[in-house]
Amino acid sequence: MTNPNYNTLNNEEKYVIEYKGTERPFTGEYDDFYEDGSYICRRCNAELYRVNR
Template sequence: MYNPLNTEEQRVILHKGTEAPFSGEYENFFKKGVYVCKQCNTPLYESTSKFHSGCGWPSFDACIQGAIKEQLDADGRRTEIICAKCGGHLGHIFFGEGFTEKNTRHCVNSIALIFNGE
């Protein structure tokens, strides 16, 4: 069973949309806890991996092991990240930008996440 999604959540999670930059609930949110998939509640990111990139979406430099899958977008130019359990679209992953020592940025739509605080 998956969580019910509203129209905008469906547009992003099921139909690979993107929320407007700087509009998401978690873009400037830095409490301790775990971010889970809004569709299936699978733990995806720990708050310790979140950082401020200024890109307009929540940014993480690591995911919980095995939580996401990477695949090329339909246009073949970017790498999409999806929930490994339900296949819901989360956002995109970028490498080589130098924001953190891991040199990786998971750029995630806030609307695809639920935060569970400590």
Template sequence: MSSIPAPKLELADDEWRKRLNPAEYAVLRQAGTERPFTGEYTDTKTEGIYACRACGTELFRSTEKFESHCGWPSFFDPSHSEAVILRPDDSGGMHRVEVLCANCHSHLGHVFSGEGYPTPTDQRYCINSISLKLVPSQE
């Protein structure tokens, strides 16, 4: 298994706790998960950019968001290939692929392939709303 590059933004644990509220910290820094259908962006149709709530790095765009009806915001591709890091996650007795912010290594969610959604990539980046901050497009 290859190692992942070091984060560009590294903060001490107490600094993350000052920057994030307890719920954000639990998901972003401890790989927690928000309950399905409770997130701020699950059904959002606002056009814009979805940035990492921890560091502000652009991760996804509304043009790649789709309705999967899974309870979390779903995207078929990140905004650019270097935006996220994928790593194996065998926690919880199942094999999944974890999605991390490439800049600060915060936990975003998981990516699933081959589920049959009618998207160009046949992937579903299942991302916690609490891991994201929507920056609406300026028109």
């Protein structure tokens, strides 16, 4: 992907975003993460979803 408005990704981010990579279930850093806020795409800064409890 070559878009001048895209953020540069490291190898792990590129694997996940461009190649649909993933980690083993229930092993990730954010498996038990439940904070409110807006979650954005690392690549293009688009809001993916918002959590307000």
